[in-house]
Every structure is written in C-alpha cells, then in structure tokens.
Amino acid sequence: MIDLEDFDLPDPPAPPGDMGGGSFDQADIDALFGDFGPTVGKKGLRAVIESKVISHERLPMLEVVCDRVVRTFASSMRNLTSDGVDVSLEEVTSTRFGEFMNRVALPAMVGVFKIEEWESYGLVTVDSGLIYSVVDALLGGRGGGSPVVIDGRAFTTIETGLVSRMLSLALADFSEAFAPIEEVNMNLERIETNPRFAAIAGVSNICATATFRVDMDGRGGRFTLVFPYATLEPVRDKLLQRFMGEKSGRDSIWEAHMAAEVRKTNVSMSVLLGEKAMSIADLRSLEIGQTIALHKSPDDALDIACGGVKLAQGQIGQRSGKVAVRLINDVSSDKKVKQ
Template sequence: MSADDDFMDFDVAAPSITLGDGDEFDQASIDAMFGGNAPVAKKSGLKAVIESRVISHERLPMLEVVCEHMVRSFATSMRNLTSDAIDVSLDEITSIRFGEFMGRLALPAMIGVFNVVEWDNYGVITVESSLIYAVVDALLGGRRGGGPTRIEGRAFTTIETTLVSKMLELALTDFAAAFEPIDQIAIALERVETNPRFAAIAGPTNIAAVATFRVDMEGRGGKFSILLPYATIEPVREKLLQRFMGQKVGRGNIWEEHMATELLKTEVSVDVVLGEKVMRLEDVRSFAVGQTIALNTAPDDALEIQSGGVQMGRGQIGQRRNNVAVRLLADMFKDLPQ
C-alpha cells in the first residue's frame, strides 16, 4: 500500500472452523448444517407441474350459491339441535391440494368421511377442536356465554364423537338440500376419524374445493370445512361453472318445449334414389327424347332414402291413393354409416 492510496484492498476469506482432528468447515458447510442458504434442488418436467404450489383452478360460482343457501338452512338446524342462538357464516371457498389441506389441519380435530352416492365418490368434512368442545358443551347443558373448557392430552370420547356426528349429519343433509337445484344427491356419513392418515380419500397432489364455515354460539364456536375433490364434483362441473342462472338452476323447460315445437314444424326434403348407373360421356351426349335407361332395379328392391345427400334409410316405392308413396323398411337404419 502506498501513502497516496485512498483505499486499501483486503482479501477476506470465508470464515472457517478447524477441529482437533484437522477437519475444516467453511461457511457453506456451516449453512448446510444449520439449514441456512441450503441449496434447493430444482424440479423439472412433469414433477414440477404436479408439485407446484401455484394452483390454477376454475372458479365455481354455483358452488358459492350452494354454500350461501346452506348457511341459512344449517343455522336453523343448529338452533333446533342446541336451542341456542346460532350464527353461521361462510368464511371462504378456495382450492388447495388434498395433502396440503390435511397437513395444515390443526389437531386434535374430527374428520368425517362421507360418500356422495349419485357421484360414486367421496369427500371429507373437518371440525376444529374449539367447535367440537362448543357443541358438546351446548348439547350437555353447559353454561352459556363462556368458552368451553378444553381438556388437553386425551382423545375424544365416544360421547363426544356421537354428539359431533349429529352436527356433521345435519351439515351434510343441509348441503345436499342446497345442491338440489343443481343435482339431486344423497350424502351418507360413513365414519369419523381423528387421524388424517385414515381419511385419505384422494392423492396428496389432487386438487380439491374447500368451503370453510364459521359457527358462533354465544361467545363460543369455531370453524368446520367441507372438502370436495375435483374428481368428485366432475359430474356437475359444467353446472357449477355457470355464472348467471336466473330463478332456477339447471335445465330450462321452456326452451326444451320451444325446441320440440319448432322441430315438429321443420320441413325436411327426402329423396328416393331409384337407381344409379355409370355411363360413358358419349352415351350421355346421345340421349334422345323417349329413350329408356335400364337401372337394373326390380320393383320390389329396397331403395335408398336420402336427405341432403346423406343416406337416412331404405324403403320400397309404391302407390297409395293415386300418389307415389314410399314404405319404410323395418331395417332402415341397418348398415348405415355411423
């Protein structure tokens, strides 16, 4: 370094630790040991798409309508069950991977596995511990206005499971009733589990729609969620994607009747092909008035019936009330191009 230099250059090496045996750890080794700045293996190909945290999903407007209908009916059902002032609200509707949802579930919790008979598939309904103890406290005559006492370090008893199962059955019944304008379904609660591993109805990477509800019971309560894998709602996915339905959800009977009426009024031209023959152009140019062309077709042979050049069936030509008529054969659709 000279006296005229304004700055000094230093070569600073990465800190290292030397052990008694002569082994030396640099900064990269220390970071790897404690998890700081650890290199992350990059995923590529199909694995990167499947395990991506970014979920591209379709919004299901009609599912939101179904959940809003369920909120009103379930609040009434809970009031009749507990005789308390119940307030039910829809927290959110989102999409998440099944494995991630189960991994986020705060334990202890109850997980109900239900079967949608018409769709031949399954879903789950989860209840967090605060709502479990609130429902049990309310059904067993606990004092109102205070939060229920939570007993840690033990599993749920048979009585608690039975009482909460009644609430789950009410929720699923109201959910099925709210689905009636879209599809007639029956939901059956098959079992209640406390371990997420025993409620695996889908693969960890499968995407599911989750509706989360909040139940308030005079200062106590909690949340419960209904999870439907996209494979489960596939039979009604097109209906759930609809945005504007008017008064009635589903098929429009007025349009069906209008289409049926208009179809009956539609006129269709039908041609009966008496026969076909391949001729030379010279013979065609020499056609004369009164000339007879043999088609090699007998009077009783089946003739092709066409509409717009498309073969529709077969029939026999004849006469009825001094008019030329065609009688359709019983096998008119046999051997037709599909």
C-alpha cells in the first residue's frame, strides 16, 4: 500500500485572479476568455437595408387566392397521379429574398416563371421530399413504404421533366385563382437546382411567400411560391382589399342616406345689395343716419351667395309684409327661371 500522505505534493496553482476567496471578477474572466470589446452596431442606411425586422403591408387578398389554390391544385394532383392527394396552406408571410434563398434545403428544384402581363418574374421552390414523391407516384410507385433516402445526387432529366409537369399545374391553378383580381398568365421558363442561378431580385428585397404542403398516401413535401413586392406592385391596391370586389368609400345605401340628409340641411343665404369702393378716410368720416348710394335700381338683379360663393341671381321685393327674394336663374345653371 502506498500512502499519499508520505509524499509531499505541492498545492495546485490557484486560478488567475483567485486571491484565496474563490471569486472571479470581470478582469479575470477577460483574462481567461479574452476581451471581445463592445459590439459595433450598424448605422445609417446599411442598418436599414440589413435589418432583420421587416415592415410590410399585409395582403389579405393574396391569402384568399392561396386558399383557392389549395382546392383547385388538390384536384389537379389527383388527376395527375391517380392517388389520394391532400393539399394544405401552411403560411403566407414576407421575408427578404436573400434570407429565403439561404434557407432553401438542398437538393431542391427552383422553378423560374414569368408573369407575361406584368413582364416580371417569380419563383417556385420544391423540396426533395416532394420531388421524390411526385416522381415515385408518376412512375407507378404504390407509396406507403419506407421514406425515400435522399442521396444528394443531381436530378436526372426524367425527374426534372416530371416535376415540371406538377409545377405547370400549380402555376395554372394559381393563375386561375388570381383571375377575379386580374387576368394573368404564369409560364414556367426553366428549372434550376442551384439557388444562385435563380436570382430574380436583390438579396435585401422584400418578397411575399406562400408555402403549401402536399401529402400523397403517406409521402409528400412542400413547395413555396415567391413573389417579390416589385412583381406585385401592379395589383398592390387590389391585394390590400379585405374581400373580393371591395370598393373603398362606395356604399349605395350610405350614399342615398347622405344625399337625403344633405337636402334637409339648413344653410344661410346672403343677398348682395351692392358694392361701393371707399377710402379709409371717407369710411372713418361716416356718421349715424348718413346714406350710402349703391347705384342700384329696385329692378336690378342681385347676387345670391352662400359662404362667399355666388350661386344665382334674384330680385328683391316684398311678400306677406316681409322682404323676399325671387330667383331669376337656376342655381345650377345660367338659364332663367320660367315666370
């Protein structure tokens, strides 16, 4: 047996900054891990451009269009694959184009489509799970088996062609769902497997994205439609509506009610008997009882005004012992009133 007490071992060295109390201060921590210093924040225009906080307008009508796509695209996929297909809308949100492209999980397919009427482009991304599910379904696979193993290889021409058929159906259904807002034609131009070759906007540009989930007998995946806000600018006002056919500020019931109430409104009318230019000295020299000649005869036409705006002309007289004014032309035109 070896007794450790027989050996005179030195005491272990104290950690830096430990003066026997066993406590650390900020200087000791900086000595151990290094002093990284204060974080320098971005300022000015760069801070605005590279900010992760996105301020955007909500597009209610775009969500309505995507809901309609869910119903029509499910029927299209059932006719294409002859399988039970369930399509659901996961989210409609906004993000920066560069941030979205960095989140695309590879391997994936990125379809570039053109909107002919607006002469602008959009993207549709398909994840690998949906790609292999569509290829398996179109080539006669029964589904329900073990999940497809993603080996990271490049997609073949046959796989790209089969997926392009699905994307063409999705774009056609989206165009049909968009028809109540505006007639558009979305045509698939090409399919890329590298997101860098499918750049249609700047990395800091804001885009609207709609993500759909497709399930086919226990297999499936997601695809996402990407619309830069510059692409949606021609129909921005229509997409801001809360329901189909909304016309801001137009309501026939309220218009009729407003017109009826305006006709009941009392207004103060003034009749201009005449005008005369006077100097300030003559005005100050006026006395009580003095007469001012206006050079108007009793039969001359007088101006009738409301709030300083001339409306018509009339003649002054008496009726039932009161001073009265008779119109000699219509308020809305210069035609004389029939006597």
